[in-house]
Amino acid sequence: MADTFLGGDVGDAPPEPLEDEGRRLTTSLSTSCLAVLIAVVLGGLIMLMSGENPLTAYTAMVDGAFGSKFALGETLSRAAPLAIVGYGTAVALRAGLITIGAQGQVVAGAIGALVTAQFFESAPSAVAIPAAALGGALFGMAWVLIPALLRAHFSVNEILSTLLFTEFAALLIEYLLNNPLKPPTAITPQSDPYPDNGILGLVIDGTRFHVGVFVAVAIGLLFVWWVRSDRGFSYDLYGENPNLAQSLGISGNRVIVNSLLISGATAGLVGWIQAAGLLQRVYVEIASDIGFFGLVVAFLGGATPGGVLVAALLFGALQSGGLAMQSSEGIPASLSDIIQALLLLGFSIRYAPQIIRLTRGVMANFTLIGKRRK
Amino acid sequence: MTSEPGADPATGTPLSVRGVSRRFGSVQALANVEFTLEAGEIHALVGENGAGKSTLAKIVAGSIRSDSGSMSLFGQPYRPTSRREGAAAGVAHVRQQLSLVRGLTVAQNLQLGRPGAPAIFNAASARAEVERWSDEFSLSVPAETLVDDMPLAVRQQAEILIAVAWGARLLILDEPSSALGPLETRALIALCHRLRSEGTPILYISHRLPELAELADRLTVLRSGRVIVEGADVRAADLREVATLMIGDVSLLEVNRPEIERGTSRLTVNDLSVSSTQEIGCHGLNFEVAGGEILGVVGIAGNGQDSLAKALTGQAKLASGHVVVDGEDISGSARQAIAAGVAHLHEDRSTGLAAAFSVADNATARHVRSGRFTRFGVRLADKIARHAGELVERFQVRPPDPAARASSLSGGNQQKLMAARELEKNPTVLVAHGPTKGLDPEAAKAMRDRCFAAAQAGGAVVVISADLDEVSDLAHRVVVLYRGRVTDAFPIEDMTSERLGAAMAGLTETMGATSG
Numbered sequence: 001m002a003d004t005f006l007g008g009d010v011g012d013a014p015p016e017p018l019e020d021e022g023r024r025l026t027t028s029l030s031t032s033c034l035a036v037l038i039a040v041v042l043g044g045l046i047m048l049m050s051g052e053n054p055l056t057a058y059t060a061m062v063d064g065a066f067g068s069k070f071a072l073g074e075t076l077s078r079a080a081p082l083a084i085v086g087y088g089t090a091v092a093l094r095a096g097l098i099t100i101g102a103q104g105q106v107v108a109g110a111i112g113a114l115v116t117a118q119f120f121e122s123a124p125s126a127v128a129i130p131a132a133a134l135g136g137a138l139f140g141m142a143w144v145l146i147p148a149l150l151r152a153h154f155s156v157n158e159i160l161s162t163l164l165f166t167e168f169a170a171l172l173i174e175y176l177l178n179n180p181l182k183p184p185t186a187i188t189p190q191s192d193p194y195p196d197n198g199i200l201g202l203v204i205d206g207t208r209f210h211v212g213v214f215v216a217v218a219i220g221l222l223f224v225w226w227v228r229s230d231r232g233f234s235y236d237l238y239g240e241n242p243n244l245a246q247s248l249g250i251s252g253n254r255v256i257v258n259s260l261l262i263s264g265a266t267a268g269l270v271g272w273i274q275a276a277g278l279l280q281r282v283y284v285e286i287a288s289d290i291g292f293f294g295l296v297v298a299f300l301g302g303a304t305p306g307g308v309l310v311a312a313l314l315f316g317a318l319q320s321g322g323l324a325m326q327s328s329e330g331i332p333a334s335l336s337d338i339i340q341a342l343l344l345l346g347f348s349i350r351y352a353p354q355i356i357r358l359t360r361g362v363m364a365n366f367t368l369i370g371k372r373r374k
Numbered sequence: 375m376t377s378e379p380g381a382d383p384a385t386g387t388p389l390s391v392r393g394v395s396r397r398f399g400s401v402q403a404l405a406n407v408e409f410t411l412e413a414g415e416i417h418a419l420v421g422e423n424g425a426g427k428s429t430l431a432k433i434v435a436g437s438i439r440s441d442s443g444s445m446s447l448f449g450q451p452y453r454p455t456s457r458r459e460g461a462a463a464g465v466a467h468v469r470q471q472l473s474l475v476r477g478l479t480v481a482q483n484l485q486l487g488r489p490g491a492p493a494i495f496n497a498a499s500a501r502a503e504v505e506r507w508s509d510e511f512s513l514s515v516p517a518e519t520l521v522d523d524m525p526l527a528v529r530q531q532a533e534i535l536i537a538v539a540w541g542a543r544l545l546i547l548d549e550p551s552s553a554l555g556p557l558e559t560r561a562l563i564a565l566c567h568r569l570r571s572e573g574t575p576i577l578y579i580s581h582r583l584p585e586l587a588e589l590a591d592r593l594t595v596l597r598s599g600r601v602i603v604e605g606a607d608v609r610a611a612d613l614r615e616v617a618t619l620m621i622g623d624v625s626l627l628e629v630n631r632p633e634i635e636r637g638t639s640r641l642t643v644n645d646l647s648v649s650s651t652q653e654i655g656c657h658g659l660n661f662e663v664a665g666g667e668i669l670g671v672v673g674i675a676g677n678g679q680d681s682l683a684k685a686l687t688g689q690a691k692l693a694s695g696h697v698v699v700d701g702e703d704i705s706g707s708a709r710q711a712i713a714a715g716v717a718h719l720h721e722d723r724s725t726g727l728a729a730a731f732s733v734a735d736n737a738t739a740r741h742v743r744s745g746r747f748t749r750f751g752v753r754l755a756d757k758i759a760r761h762a763g764e765l766v767e768r769f770q771v772r773p774p775d776p777a778a779r780a781s782s783l784s785g786g787n788q789q790k791l792m793a794a795r796e797l798e799k800n801p802t803v804l805v806a807h808g809p810t811k812g813l814d815p816e817a818a819k820a821m822r823d824r825c826f827a828a829a830q831a832g833g834a835v836v837v838i839s840a841d842l843d844e845v846s847d848l849a850h851r852v853v854v855l856y857r858g859r860v861t862d863a864f865p866i867e868d869m870t871s872e873r874l875g876a877a878m879a880g881l882t883e884t885m886g887a888t889s890g
């Protein structure tokens with residue numbers, strides 16, 4: 001601001017003491033727990049106000065999330081994609097990058113998987129399945145490549161560009177499912193059924209527990225390795241102090257591009273799981289809100305392996321439990337949505353300073369776009 | 375904005391400062407300062423880094439308060455308790471780090487926080503006002519360009535313009551030219567002259583003596599918070615003498631400087647140029663440093679030191695030239711610099727350490743991606759902690775706890791931790807940027823000893839510093855940087871206040887210093 005006249009003095013003050021939190025984007029366990037607690041309590045209050053008994057509701061929710069084989073399968077099958085997106089996002093987050101494009105990368109991954117699977121339609125499953133997984137991952141990566149390069153070489157804010165690419169993905173899939181990928185007989189936008197030889201089977205019949213859960217476990221183990229690895233450390237170091245990292249010979253551009261590509265690949269895999277495992281067809285809504293909730297999971301889990309896992313299970317449980325609550329007690333599932341939203345709010349308080357800083361940055365970019373357009 | 379009733383700019387001295395003192399902890403930043411700004415003059419305030427110039431400016435602007443003394447503004451007693459009050463009284467303070475909001479346009483900045491501005495931003499009238507002032511002073515400050523997209527010099531003009539538009543009756547410019555090139559400085563001088571002729575007196579803070587001869591009417595020298603020369607006529611003053619007065623006596627304190635055997639040349643800097651958007655960069659530097667030798671690079675902060683430090687450690691892309699360590703060209707590659715054994719003590723501990731990481735991770739960070747302390751790419755936490763424990767012991771970091779966070783250490787211990795990381799092995803070249811800055815005497819001595827030890831072990835040491843004592847304590851030989859060029863080079867025995875002062879203030883012809 002025209003601080004020439006007003007405001008605090010940042011002039012030539014002596015160097016500030018080392019700031020502990022610095023650019024850290026990762027939360028601590030206690031803030032996350034506090035956020036959960038606040039959400040549960042506030043959610044209970046809202047239920048009271050709308051004349052429901054929170055105890056009944058929460059019991060029904062827990063029961064619906066963990067109380068039976070079916071419930072558990074449902075929870076895990078919902079948690080798995082959230083966890084996968086969460087791990088990938090966490091890699092970027094630890095490197096100081098905020099990618100919010102997972103949603104679009106899931107869509108791209110689903111298209112990639114479908115197209116690859118159709119190409120390998122007559123191949124044995126042992127070829128078709130991994131090929132489609134790879135296709136999904138590659139499409140997910142491709143979807144983040146341009147934002148990554150822009151960020152690395154032109155310092156273009158990745159928040160904005162990844163969000164923009166999510167819009168592109170939404171438009172693309174709408175086009176594809178209305179035109180080239182749409183079977184002539186279909187009335188609504190959708191693809192042909194996913195080729196049989198590429199379908200990921202259910203692991204336990206009578207549930208929706210599918211192979212994607214194992215993929216989540218594998219990705220989780222990879223993430224544990226990453227966090228302990230020397231390369232992972234160098235990325236974390238860049239996230240903590242880019243100047244120092246570069247002075248130690250770590251290439252900032254490489255960190256930026258690679259960590260964003262990793263996040264793109266995981267989101268792309270989720271697209272594959274959605275298409276090949278759950279829906280077995282590609283719809284416009286293929287990603288539901290997995291991309292966005294996956295980000296929340298990464299943030300809430302503090303970008304650590306255990307944290308992301310717990311957060312994913314929590315959201316998986318809220319989603320499956322909410323639906324169960326509705327069918328068993330007649331309490332609207334939207335109450336579970338409210339709790340998820342409260343969770344978001346609760347932990348965003350921890351990020352208030354960062355969010356304010358970010359919003360400023362993003363606003364600056366918007367004004368820039370506005371100006372350029374003139 | 376209108377001025378207070380009764381404060382008629384025509385009457386009364388614009389600014390009179392009487393016996394003002396200010397202390398920060400143990401530092402007496404200003405001691406009994408007497409200073410007068412007369413109507414219609416540009417008054418230069420000069421002094422070394424830390425002389426207290428900015429402190430005086432801030433007191434006048436109202437953003438900090440004096441411990442004792444009094445001021446009057448246009449004949450009225452003046453006791454601002456905030457920047458806002460200072461502004462309301464008509465004092466505008468343009469600081470070195472410009473303070474326009476970068477994501478907004480000049481027109482938006484003009485209205486933002488402006489006393490008495492309407493609650494709703496009127497784009498058309500704000501634009502018209504910027505354009506009117508810009509025309510008035512024959513500037514080309516664009517009203518609707520984002521501050522971010524404007525060159526530094528134009529940002530500065532915009533800030534001055536806004537100050538004037540807000541009704542400033544007295545302008546303080548704190549080191550306005552330090553980041554400007556010669557042409558931009560000329561434009562700034564013209565603007566100052568223009569403002570003077572409109573009746574706005576200016577307090578102009580600078581280190582750069584040559585431009586003052588042309589710009590200012592009178593000159594006051596501040597040294598260690600005291601006024602050494604008050605209000606001398608610039609045209610009559612001998613600038614070389616002023617430069618000497620700024621610095622004071624440089625005495626070669628007899629520090630226990632160990633005898634160090636001089637080896638052969640280890641570091642060669644050849645026609646080195648770095649262009650930087652952030653600072654002045656450096657241009658055509660040539661020097662050599664032998665093993666066992668400590669070269670001091672002095673100069674007032676912001677004259678290319680950062681670029682030089684980055685270039686010597688492989689972190690800056692060179693516009694031209696080479697940095698050669700033991701015959702190997704490490705230009706532009708931090709990785710190669712590290713492999714060649716170049717160590718770097720960062721000037722700023724916040725860039726030199728990973729604050730939220732543990733002492734162990736910091737102490738061993740130089741080994742990152744080297745394959746040491748890893749198996750199958752996984753870091754071996756035990757080994758790292760053990761190795762860090764030894765380092766921390768050797769470099770006397772307190773507390774010697776590898777698991778502690780770096781940010782929990784005191785400044786001196788953070789500096790020691792950085793030294794532990796960088797000086798684990800004897801370096802071929804040590805680039806120490808302000809190695810004792812802000813440290814207590816014990817920690818400062820420890821850091822000096824580290825520099826001597828690096829030289830004794832055969833390393834070539836470059837100490838970059840704006841602190842002359844630090845350099846005279848350590849260096850065998852000195853080069854002086856001014857605006858990114860070497861203006862003088864001499865052995866430490868030949869260092870005199872006159873010579874140093876002249877070279878640091880830009881009164882010496884630029885030379886292509888090559889000596890070894």
Ligand SMILES: Nc1ncnc2c1ncn2[C@@H]1O[C@H](COP(=O)(O)OP(=O)(O)O)[C@@H](O)[C@H]1O
Nearest residue numbers: 012014398401403422423424425426427428429
């Ligand atoms: N806010 C502060 N806290 C502590 N010390 C300060 C502060 N501001 C200035 N100083 C100290 O006061 C002295 C004068 O500083 P300053 O006025 O900024 O010098 P100059 O502008 O002449 O370079 C320096 O030693 C500086 O470290």
Ligand SMILES: [Mg+2]
Nearest residue numbers: 012427428429
């Ligand atoms: Mg200053």
